[in-house]
Amino acid sequence: MTEPAPALDESAEVPFGDAVVRPEVSLLAGRDRRLRLGHPWVYSNEIRTNEAVRALPAGGLVRLVAPEGACLGTAIFNPHTLIAARRLAFEGDAVIDRGFFARHLRRALALRGRLYDLPFYRLIHAEADGLPALVVDRFGEVVVVQANAAGMDRLLPELAAALDQVLAPAAVVLRNDSPTRALEGLGTETRLLRGRLDGPVRLEENGAVFFADPLGGQKTGWFYDQRDNRAFVARLAGGARVLDLYTYHGGFAIQAACAGAVRVEAVDRSEAALVHAARAAAANGVAAVCGFHRAEAFAELERLAEAGERFDVVVADPPPFARAKKDVAAASRAYRKLTRMAARVTARGGLLLVASCSHNIDPGTFVDLVAGGLTDAQRGGRILRQAGAGPDHPVHPLLPETAYLKAVVAQLD
Numbered sequence: 001m002t003e004p005a006p007a008l009d010e011s012a013e014v015p016f017g018d019a020v021v022r023p024e025v026s027l028l029a030g031r032d033r034r035l036r037l038g039h040p041w042v043y044s045n046e047i048r049t050n051e052a053v054r055a056l057p058a059g060g061l062v063r064l065v066a067p068e069g070a071c072l073g074t075a076i077f078n079p080h081t082l083i084a085a086r087r088l089a090f091e092g093d094a095v096i097d098r099g100f101f102a103r104h105l106r107r108a109l110a111l112r113g114r115l116y117d118l119p120f121y122r123l124i125h126a127e128a129d130g131l132p133a134l135v136v137d138r139f140g141e142v143v144v145v146q147a148n149a150a151g152m153d154r155l156l157p158e159l160a161a162a163l164d165q166v167l168a169p170a171a172v173v174l175r176n177d178s179p180t181r182a183l184e185g186l187g188t189e190t191r192l193l194r195g196r197l198d199g200p201v202r203l204e205e206n207g208a209v210f211f212a213d214p215l216g217g218q219k220t221g222w223f224y225d226q227r228d229n230r231a232f233v234a235r236l237a238g239g240a241r242v243l244d245l246y247t248y249h250g251g252f253a254i255q256a257a258c259a260g261a262v263r264v265e266a267v268d269r270s271e272a273a274l275v276h277a278a279r280a281a282a283a284n285g286v287a288a289v290c291g292f293h294r295a296e297a298f299a300e301l302e303r304l305a306e307a308g309e310r311f312d313v314v315v316a317d318p319p320p321f322a323r324a325k326k327d328v329a330a331a332s333r334a335y336r337k338l339t340r341m342a343a344r345v346t347a348r349g350g351l352l353l354v355a356s357c358s359h360n361i362d363p364g365t366f367v368d369l370v371a372g373g374l375t376d377a378q379r380g381g382r383i384l385r386q387a388g389a390g391p392d393h394p395v396h397p398l399l400p401e402t403a404y405l406k407a408v409v410a411q412l413d
Helices: 098-115 148-156 155-167 179-184 222-235 251-258 271-283 297-306 327-343 365-377
Strands: 015-016 020-021 025-026 042-043 061-066 071-077 084-090 120-123 134-139 143-146 171-176 189-195 201-205 208-212 239-245 261-269 291-295 311-316 346-356 381-387 408-413
Touching: 020 042, 061 084, 061 148, 071 148, 071 261, 084 381, 098 155, 120 201, 120 208, 120 291, 134 201, 143 155, 143 311, 148 179, 148 222, 155 171, 155 189, 179 327, 201 222, 208 251, 208 271, 208 365, 222 251, 222 261, 222 381, 222 408, 239 251, 239 297, 251 271, 251 291, 251 311, 261 271, 311 327, 365 381, 365 408
Parallel strands: 025 061, 143 171, 239 261, 239 311, 261 291, 311 346
Antiparallel strands: 015 020, 042 084, 061 071, 071 084, 120 134, 134 143, 171 189, 201 208, 346 408, 381 408
């Protein structure tokens, strides 16, 4: 039986006639420029803090006010976090209800409908789609939601009602298990919010069939962000021997096999993920050319290099090595080492893709790390492609964190 949705706590705002009266949060003198320019966040050190502000409930709705009193919009607010306010609307009395979410969902749906023929994509990419800290992935009639801020968590009933109104999904899954929720004082949970879900869900990408696991897999069950990079690699995989590290459910591996690769070796440390990948290989009729191996990527690269194995295409798409700024130094060493070891098993004239989904590593730094790894491996070559996520992961123009994915494809001499 589906668990009931949590009740919406409206303690932070009071209806007053046709208007809404909500607490005001003022910015300090000289600290409102970024917000006026369109940035969606307000940091805690930009706010005039007093006892009343500190007592506001985490995730409540507030009216943002400039130092001279001008209204700067409606935001979700958390007095206990570094990112204290996330703006939802430029109006201070904006009504944040089912209709508000429905309008954003319809706008996002119209864009995705222009981008893709099939209903498999990221529908809401947080701030870039006007709904901060919210991710919604669509798998046909199944929708997966992740709310990464206290304010969005409190508004989930309104979002769920809007999803029913706009999409009428057969099932809605909550994947509220991101580590970032702890920063907002939130617990983690994975559960079915609406409908029924019997095992993995089928999806299609670039003409191939896959199986996502919204309840038990990583993130929302699939990584749509690499769609275009998988297509690029597949176009160059005909007749090639391919190594796909961190394969998860086989995205790069199976699309390469479908494009005519003669042999594909896919590696992941999750047995459950490899089961789904093998199922997808069978569904696409390429099981005969695909091998799936449970191993840790660095150890497997060492083994392959010592055995003298070489591949025409090597893909290294690891999970984030730098989840926080304190991890950047260690992550930088790891990306450089991964590139060096992957280059050792890449044939002359072969292709190497190395990716990072750590937003704390900026694109320029990542290219430098890849170049350093190639130098360490004593391999020359040329970069063919530098890319991020597909267009269903739009980038907020003032928020580089939304451009988190980086993929470099090089041909090695």
